[in-house]
Amino acid sequence: MGTEFLELKFRLYDGTDIGPNKYATTTTVGSLKESILSQWPKDKEQNPRTINDLKLINAGRILENDKTLAESRVPVGEIPGTVVTMHVVVRLPAPEKGPEKPPSKKIKESRCSCTIL
Template sequence: MATELLELKFRLYDGTDIGPNKYALTATVASLKESILSQWPKDKEHNPKTVNDLKLINAGKILENNKTLAESRVPVGEIPGTVVTMHVVVRPPAPEKGLDKPPSKKVKKSKCSCTIL
């Protein structure tokens, strides 16, 4: 029995694409993210470091890492033999520890000089 393949391309935040490439329906979302990381253009401003830095969105649904492509796909609107576009969102880099300013504990006093008679 032949493995069914789905042709996917991944649309990045700036409108550029990775792919299209064919993936087995048994591939996990995490493995798709690993593939995206390995093909990520080096000239981008925000470069993800791990699969947890990426979110894949298909038909408005955020895909879970532990689900397979077959479990995650939304066949409504898919036309057999066409390329399915998934959107890739990059989590912004976390600020480095020690660079954050602690919240100010000063209480600002109102300088209102209203008088109620």
């Protein structure tokens, strides 16, 4: 039995697409993310640096890096010749800040002041 292939495109946060391209169902999600990184448009506002900055969503589920397309239950050949669209979410790490101040234990009092003229 031959290897099955899926035609996938990746929808970015601003509605633009990467692809479509064909991938074997044995391709891991991590490999897909590496492919997305290599094709990422340079003019975008958010530029992921690693595969951990990306989340792939298919049919409402976030796909895991170590799973293959077949293990992720991506629809295979339901309608011949169709392109499966996956959504790409960029989640950049938070910028490093200095040490956080502990929250103040003082309860702020609400003070009202009215002036009648």
